[in-house]
Amino acid sequence: MARKTAFITGITGQDGSYLADFLLDQGYRVCGMVRRSSTENFQRIEHIRSRIELYQADLLDQTSLAQVLSQVHPDEVYNLAAMSFVPTSWQQPVLTAEYTALGVTRLLDALRAVCPHARFYQASSSEMFGKVQQTPQSEDTPFYPRSPYGVAKVYGHYITVNYRESYGLFACSGVLFNHESPRRGLEFVTRKISHGVAKIRLGLAHELRLGNLQAKRDWGFAGDYVRAMWLMLQQEKPDDYVIGTGETHSVEEYVQLAFDHVGLDWRKYVVIDPQFYRPAEVDLLLADAGKAKRQLGWQPKVSFPDLTAMMVEADLAALGGQRLASLAA
Ligand code: NAP
Ligand code: F7E
Numbered sequence: 537m538a539r540k541t542a543f544i545t546g547i548t549g550q551d552g553s554y555l556a557d558f559l560l561d562q563g564y565r566v567c568g569m570v571r572r573s574s575t576e577n578f579q580r581i582e583h584i585r586s587r588i589e590l591y592q593a594d595l596l597d598q599t600s601l602a603q604v605l606s607q608v609h610p611d612e613v614y615n616l617a618a619m620s621f622v623p624t625s626w627q628q629p630v631l632t633a634e635y636t637a638l639g640v641t642r643l644l645d646a647l648r649a650v651c652p653h654a655r656f657y658q659a660s661s662s663e664m665f666g667k668v669q670q671t672p673q674s675e676d677t678p679f680y681p682r683s684p685y686g687v688a689k690v691y692g693h694y695i696t697v698n699y700r701e702s703y704g705l706f707a708c709s710g711v712l713f714n715h716e717s718p719r720r721g722l723e724f725v726t727r728k729i730s731h732g733v734a735k736i737r738l739g740l741a742h743e744l745r746l747g748n749l750q751a752k753r754d755w756g757f758a759g760d761y762v763r764a765m766w767l768m769l770q771q772e773k774p775d776d777y778v779i780g781t782g783e784t785h786s787v788e789e790y791v792q793l794a795f796d797h798v799g800l801d802w803r804k805y806v807v808i809d810p811q812f813y814r815p816a817e818v819d820l821l822l823a824d825a826g827k828a829k830r831q832l833g834w835q836p837k838v839s840f841p842d843l844t845a846m847m848v849e850a851d852l853a854a855l856g857g858q859r860l861a862s863l864a865a
Contacts, residue, residue: 543608543654545569545595545643546616547588550719551659553580555614555762560587562766567608569593569617580719595639601646605654612769614657615643618692621723622663625685626815636688637695644699644707655769656707658696661689662754662780662821664711672824675711675778682816693776700774708768713780713823716843717758718850725787726755726847729794734851736805737798743805747812749788752820754780757838757846767832780823781836793844798852 542559546552547568556566567589568581578585591607593600595617605613618636619625625632640658647654665673666682681687693709700707720727725746732744756779764779795802828834838846 539563539565540611541565541567541609542612542614543567543569543605543610544614544616546618546659547590548577548580549616549620550580550717550721550758551715551762551765552614552616553584553719554717554758555616555765556581556584556588558759558762558766560584565589567591567610569604571595595635595642598642598646601643602650605646605650610651610654612655612657613643613647613651614659614765615640616659618659618689619685621721622683622685623814625683625688629684632684633688633691636685637691640692641695644695644705648699648703648705652703652705654706655774656696656699656705657765657769658692658707658709659765660693660696660709660711660776661686662711662713662778662823663818664690664693665821666818667816668818668820671820672782672822673778674824675776675827682818683814686818697776706769706774708774709776710765710768711776711778712761712764713754713756713778713821715756715758715761716847718847719758720847726790726844727851729787729791730844730847731851731855733794733798733800733848734855736800737852738855740855743807745807745809745812746787746791747809747814748817749791749806749808750786750819751817752784752786752822754782754784754821754823755790755840755843756781756836757843760836760838764828764832764834767828767834771831775831777828777832778823778825779828779834780821780825781840782823782825783840784820784822785840790840790844793841794848797845797848
């Protein structure tokens with residue numbers, strides 16, 4: 537069988553890099569979209585740089601999207617690019633909508649014109665449930681987004697459904713709950729904590745400033761979640777799926793586990809800082825991923841305590857290595 541080609545927007549991000557690893561293992565030709573920047577931002581894909589093809593384009597520029605699709609001839613398109621940090625969406629609501637909402641239409645429309653038979657994955661989010669209307673949340677739960685990011689994702693979700701229904705595209709939306717890893721951006725709470733704990737353990741910091749410790753999330757491992765994205769595009773019919781672990785934990789529980797892992801009492805180091813509170817909060821997220829389990833055969837493999845340990849260990853190793861290098865220099 538001919539080797540399949542996958543095209544990933546957001547390949548330099550957390551999920552894009554894990555998806556690229558996964559698809560290379562499956563034997564795919566992997567092409568990624570990167571936006572022009574004055575300095576390269578390829579740390580997460582450094583280890584596979586020679587095995588993937590990178591193309592410059594931007595979600596804000598429709599012509600660039602059509603051009604890149606006609607160069608690549610993809611069988612599968614994974615739209616992972618977005619402005620993904622919720623607090624920034626209050627500071628830059630219009631830009632968030634341009635990337636995270638309208639960017640989806642630009643890409644879908646380019647795909648419709650250039651490669652209508654390519655299968656399409658849209659990175660939707662549990663943030664769309666926001667002020668949850670029922671618990672746990674499934675494919676049938678109404679949306680009530682609580683941030684400009686969540687609102688933009690609802691648009692991206694429905695435009696994907698609409699292009700599927702209007703034009704018969706094989707377009708799927710994965711409603712993914714929070715997923716984390718050692719490659720998570722440093723501003724997201726799990727990585728902020730694992731990195732902060734490692735710094736305190738190594739004597740490089742003496743406190744960790746956080747916001748709302750009572751918020752609850754359904755946290756899984758990003759490596760497990762990219763497998764679900766791929767599975768959605770291997771089905772007979774396009775559909776939408778909720779992906780999560782079915783467990784919810786508070787930020788405080790993550791904090792406690794992370795400090796316990798290095799033998800420290802979190803209460804001595806965590807400072808509550810109002811600047812990290814949000815104008816509107818999502819208090820509780822909990823996935824019902826029963827449909828994904830039944831139809832995709834998908835289940836997460838990494839538990840919450842193992843995820844915490846994995847992230848703290850990775851930050852200890854990275855920061856410890858950096859400290860040794862600076863001492864030797
Ligand atoms: P991430 O680490 O923040 O990566 C975002 C990616 O989007 C980066 O590669 C970024 O490129 C790219 N990007 C942003 N704006 C762009 C533009 N205008 N043109 C081209 N590329 C652009 O996010 P992630 O955690 O991997 O998440 C992947 C996707 O899943 C996002 O759509 C996110 O909203 C969604 N999602 C994430 C989660 C989660 O828990 N991680 C849950 C549900 C949904 P640069 O490197 O150049 O900045
Ligand atoms: O916040 C609380 C904060 O920024 C989680 C994105 O990938 O998942 C992510 O969005 C919770 C919130 O992720 C701090 O108030 C407390 O309740 O790690 P986060 P998020 O907002 O859930 C969804 C599914 C996405 O789609 C998004 O793209 O943690 N929290 N103290 C804090 N959060 C941050 N960032 N920093 C703190 O100091």
